[in-house]
Amino acid sequence: MIRDDFRVLLVDLTSGRGTVESLEGRSVHVGGSGLAAALFERHGQMDEPWNDPRQPIIFAIGPLTGYFPLMSKTVCAFKSPYHDQYAESHAGGRSALSLRFADLDALVVTGRADRPVCLSIGSRHLEIKDVHYLWGKDVGTTGKLLRRMFKGSGHRSILRIGLAGERGSAMAGINVDTYRHFGRLGGGAAMGVKNLKGIVIQGDGTFALPEGKAYAKLFQKVHQQLTDTEMMFKYHNLGTAENVAVMNKLKALPIRNLQQTSDPEIDGITGEKFAERSLLRNTACAGCPVGCIHVGFVREKFMEPNQYFYRQVAYDYEPIFATGAMLGVTDPFAVLDIMDTVEQTGLDVMSAGVALAWATEALGRGIIKQEDSLVPLKFGDAKTYTGTVRHLAAGTNDFYRLLAQGTAKAAAHYGGREFACVLGQEMAGYATGEVFFVSQALGFRHSHLDSGGYSYDQKVEAVDLDEAVEFLVKDEQERVFLTSMVVCLFARGVYKKELLAECLHSVGYDTLAETVQEVSKGLQTRRWQIRLATGYDPASIEIPGRFSNVSTWKGPINPEMQDRLRQHYAQKIVELGRKESG
Amino acid sequence: MKILTTPRMERCIGCHACSLACARLVHKRLSWDTAGIRILSSGGLSTGFEAKPCYACDPAPCAAVCPTGAYTQRKGGGVMVKKNLCIRCGACDAACPVDAIYLDPMGEPFVCIHCGRCVPFCPHDCLEMVDVPGTSDPKEESKEAAS
Numbered sequence: 001m002i003r004d005d006f007r008v009l010l011v012d013l014t015s016g017r018g019t020v021e022s023l024e025g026r027s028v029h030v031g032g033s034g035l036a037a038a039l040f041e042r043h044g045q046m047d048e049p050w051n052d053p054r055q056p057i058i059f060a061i062g063p064l065t066g067y068f069p070l071m072s073k074t075v076c077a078f079k080s081p082y083h084d085q086y087a088e089s090h091a092g093g094r095s096a097l098s099l100r101f102a103d104l105d106a107l108v109v110t111g112r113a114d115r116p117v118c119l120s121i122g123s124r125h126l127e128i129k130d131v132h133y134l135w136g137k138d139v140g141t142t143g144k145l146l147r148r149m150f151k152g153s154g155h156r157s158i159l160r161i162g163l164a165g166e167r168g169s170a171m172a173g174i175n176v177d178t179y180r181h182f183g184r185l186g187g188g189a190a191m192g193v194k195n196l197k198g199i200v201i202q203g204d205g206t207f208a209l210p211e212g213k214a215y216a217k218l219f220q221k222v223h224q225q226l227t228d229t230e231m232m233f234k235y236h237n238l239g240t241a242e243n244v245a246v247m248n249k250l251k252a253l254p255i256r257n258l259q260q261t262s263d264p265e266i267d268g269i270t271g272e273k274f275a276e277r278s279l280l281r282n283t284a285c286a287g288c289p290v291g292c293i294h295v296g297f298v299r300e301k302f303m304e305p306n307q308y309f310y311r312q313v314a315y316d317y318e319p320i321f322a323t324g325a326m327l328g329v330t331d332p333f334a335v336l337d338i339m340d341t342v343e344q345t346g347l348d349v350m351s352a353g354v355a356l357a358w359a360t361e362a363l364g365r366g367i368i369k370q371e372d373s374l375v376p377l378k379f380g381d382a383k384t385y386t387g388t389v390r391h392l393a394a395g396t397n398d399f400y401r402l403l404a405q406g407t408a409k410a411a412a413h414y415g416g417r418e419f420a421c422v423l424g425q426e427m428a429g430y431a432t433g434e435v436f437f438v439s440q441a442l443g444f445r446h447s448h449l450d451s452g453g454y455s456y457d458q459k460v461e462a463v464d465l466d467e468a469v470e471f472l473v474k475d476e477q478e479r480v481f482l483t484s485m486v487v488c489l490f491a492r493g494v495y496k497k498e499l500l501a502e503c504l505h506s507v508g509y510d511t512l513a514e515t516v517q518e519v520s521k522g523l524q525t526r527r528w529q530i531r532l533a534t535g536y537d538p539a540s541i542e543i544p545g546r547f548s549n550v551s552t553w554k555g556p557i558n559p560e561m562q563d564r565l566r567q568h569y570a571q572k573i574v575e576l577g578r579k580e581s582g
Numbered sequence: 583m584k585i586l587t588t589p590r591m592e593r594c595i596g597c598h599a600c601s602l603a604c605a606r607l608v609h610k611r612l613s614w615d616t617a618g619i620r621i622l623s624s625g626g627l628s629t630g631f632e633a634k635p636c637y638a639c640d641p642a643p644c645a646a647v648c649p650t651g652a653y654t655q656r657k658g659g660g661v662m663v664k665k666n667l668c669i670r671c672g673a674c675d676a677a678c679p680v681d682a683i684y685l686d687p688m689g690e691p692f693v694c695i696h697c698g699r700c701v702p703f704c705p706h707d708c709l710e711m712v713d714v715p716g717t718s719d720p721k722e723e724s725k726e727a728a729s
Contacts, residue, residue: 066612069599097598101614124687147626154596154622154631155614178628206613206686209606216606223599227705236705281630284597286614289705291595295628312628 001207002063002507006035006105010043011119011126013194014053014111018126027511027519031062031105032486033088034523036077037530039108040086046533050079050186051168051193053112059199060106061099062486063512065287067215068503069223070491072096072287075483076182078190082170082406082425085534087185088445092285092488093177094203098157101203113195120150122202134197138162138344139175142198152202159199162346164393165192169404171351171392171426175343179283179293179314183348184447185425215506222503225494227289235292235490236282240317241271243429244325250458251553252432255325256379257357258421258546261431268330269320278332280312285488292490298336313340321429322353326421327360328379341386345393354426355407356388358419367416372399418545433457433554434562435468437547442538442569444476444527449489451475461554463561469568473524473576480527481520528577538570583658583717585638585696586619586709593706594631596621600700600709607699609692615684618694619709636660636682636694638714644674644683644693653693658714660696 001007006023023029029038036058043056058077065071074095080087099107103123113128116135120127129149134142139162146158157177164172165188172188173181182188191197209215226232234242244266247253251262267273274296284291299310313336323342324335342349360377362368370376374391375384395401403410411420421427423437424446430436432454439453440446448454451472460468478497479489487495495503497516504513512519543566548559604617614620624632638659645653645661652667653674670689684692698711 066602097614100612144626154620178626204615206605206611206616209610209612219606223703282595284595286596286598287602289597289599289703291597291705293595 001103002210002509006031007103008039008106008108009104009121009126010108010110011121011128012111013109013113013117013119013128013196016113016128026063026509027515028522030481030484030512030519030523031065032060032073032075032484033480033527034484035060035106036075036088037523037527039106040077040530043108043110044079044086044530046530050081050084050190053194054110055079055190056108056110057187057190057194057196058106058108059095059099060486061096061104062484063509064485064503064507065096066100067507068219069226070288070290070488070495071485072285073486073488074099075486076174076187078187079534080170081168081186081189081193083185083536085536086530087187088483089173089182089184089187090483090486091174091176091180091182092288093180094155094157094286095159095176095180095201096486097286098155098201098203101155101205102201103205107199107201109194109196109199111194116195116197118146118149118198118200119196120200120202122152122156123205125202131197135166136163139346140178140344143175143178146198146200150200150202152200152204155203157201157203159201160197161188161191162344162393164346164404165189166197166346167393167395167404168192169347169393169395170406171348171355171404172346173348175346179295180285181348183350184445188346188348210507218502218506222494222499223289226491229494232290232490236290238271238275239282239292239294239315241274241294241315241320243271243317244320245270245272247321247429247431250432251551252430253325254321254421254427254429254431256328257326257361257419258427258431258550259361261550261552265330266325269324269332269335271317274315274320274332278336283314288488290490296332296336298333298340311340313343315339318429319349319353322350323385325429326353326357327382327385329382329385330380331382334382338382338385338389341389345390347389347393350428351426352389352392354421355392355403355410356385358407358411358416358421359388359403361419362411362414362416365416368399368414372397372414420544421546422544423547424541430454431550431552433463433552434557434565435460435463435472437543437557437562438565438569439472441541441543441566442573444531449479451479457552457554463565465561465565465568468565469572472569473572477520477524480523481516484523525576528573532574532577538573539567541566541570583656583714584698584711585659585714586635586694586698586701587712588619588633588635588708589710590706590708591633592630594621594633594708595706596623596631597705599703599705600633603700603703604694608695608697616686616690616692617684617700618692619700620684633708634681636696637680638696643677643679647673647677649673656696658696658717661693663691663693663695665690
């Protein structure tokens, strides 16, 4: 619904009660990232640890969610078990439209239930149901049971956690509608610590649209632009998996714990190979006609002579990089098998793949022993990795419990920090150069999507420190407005400022439409202020030695320049967070 | 006369663009419910999607039970709806054998009028308007488009 305030449902799991809060400030906080930050300021405990029951887990959508195509994502914000600071993770599925049609701009969950529960909400109901019998169940089984227990097939979103979230792993994600995830920085543990196994959001409300034909006409124009572009063809065709061959050719694909950046064997797991051999179908987030989600299949012979079962597994570039290239596994079906195990245990796939790549090298170098890893980890040995993923999710022994808190923490204890592929958190799949490494290491979400550092590396031959930092800051500022809207970032080439302003105008957000630039600056500043207030010191972030030994298509990395860039960007982040308060 | 059909639902990606278009263009609402076509997963997302359209019954049981004449038989199948005659009794919904009618919380019914405005929004060409044999009367078609 179009309104200047935000309608927020607050649910306290300790008391089992909810309340609806109205928060002013549409033209300041916008929604998504901005709204989540405002809600964390209001309900979060800056100085208390992530697992304090009072800490909120926040889900926020944007002002145009549902009103225009690809306004289809949700921002999840929480204090992260990974670094005990404020964090965001983003996902799509049906979560955004379900919140819209539940007539909510945001959901905030605080407190801790005394036993495992599922929260079910909609435009006309709120229920907290005891689901203790689901504790320990995998993500797939949990989804199926929740689907049966609550009504509303097709017009709802089902969020749930697996074993990793229940056990408090800092690598635990939240599964959204089977194929999407709030993957990074431990959102699954933020739910698990509250005894919150699942959330079902029923989108059962409807709203009037603006009078006149202008809105529908603009919708048609935006729809046309989004479905006509070449960029969208990429996401619809091979999907993000197309990048595997591209990055391998560029010598920018992290392989075998970033010991290599290119390898002919990678030809086995390119987007083209996945499409040819294992692609079943595409699917989409609700409200997105692009349909970038690629679902592959893996079948298993469970009995001779010809008894099989099959599983469907969604794949993308990042999961292929993490469970394929990083682990040296180059068969699509073997990669899908590892991904599925990660999925079912509720781990974040990028974190898990990179952590296990480090563990493999650490075992090979004798830094850890097989009594730690429990299995003889070996690059390329897919079957070993599926078992290891379960150990990582369950925290079977001291080694896996520590590794599940972050590769850097395990490396600090056992050794091998120089080859831990950690940039703020386990790296994303871009060994493109100094600017990306610094961008992910220091960036707000420690994500490749915080700003386009990987693209800067590819476009700019000779890096100028001031220009690079200016680019990172400016690009982040544009993206924080997009993630406050909350647009899928794949559509960032279409949803330029002018078009966003036009869309905002068409539904009546005139003030916001006219102040996009100033509002973006404010969003960026406030988000950094919160991150800094929860303990972030960008100057303390280190970039492990492995990243200085990488060679890309440009040649070897320049470690001195990388370090100067790191210091420069760290200083800039501190300035950004000081601006308003200073 | 043409009717809306859903011959290629195995291609559906669950974007809901059809439902949203119907709600937006025909019923002037933001909704995935108040639409003449609704999409749901057929037993969970891993089994794909199915549509809940109107199958253009002739005679239409919903029109037969409507006590006020709000629903009348449409030539070629399906119904014509006059919302101002509707008393929100819900009889149409109860009579529909395929759950094609959605009643909003106030009891207002929403059903496909076979106008085809959802069709161009489907990115995978799942939907199609088809001629009903023996009903191609241009006068009737223009009357229908205006209703």
